[in-house]
Amino acid sequence: MTGMVVATLPFGCFIRIDGFPDAMGLAEIVGMPRDFELPAKGTHLRFEVAGHRDHNHQVALYFLTHPRVQGAEG
Numbered sequence: 001m002t003g004m005v006v007a008t009l010p011f012g013c014f015i016r017i018d019g020f021p022d023a024m025g026l027a028e029i030v031g032m033p034r035d036f037e038l039p040a041k042g043t044h045l046r047f048e049v050a051g052h053r054d055h056n057h058q059v060a061l062y063f064l065t066h067p068r069v070q071g072a073e074g
Helices: 067-073
Strands: 002-009 012-017 024-028 044-053 058-063
Touching: 012 044, 024 044
Parallel strands: 024 058
Antiparallel strands: 002 012, 002 044, 012 024, 044 058
């Protein structure tokens, strides 16, 4: 799954998911290295779906193509 970072906050990034204009994803920094740098707004990345949060209609995402997690793809 791919998407574009639309906002970066201290706890993670909100992602506009390609092909799903009404869906908003959230990629949190939980489990990332301490020195992890969040991607900038406008960055286009690959993600893996971690789950769905019914209470706020968000899709939980994991980073796949961010430079700090390149080994996570496979």
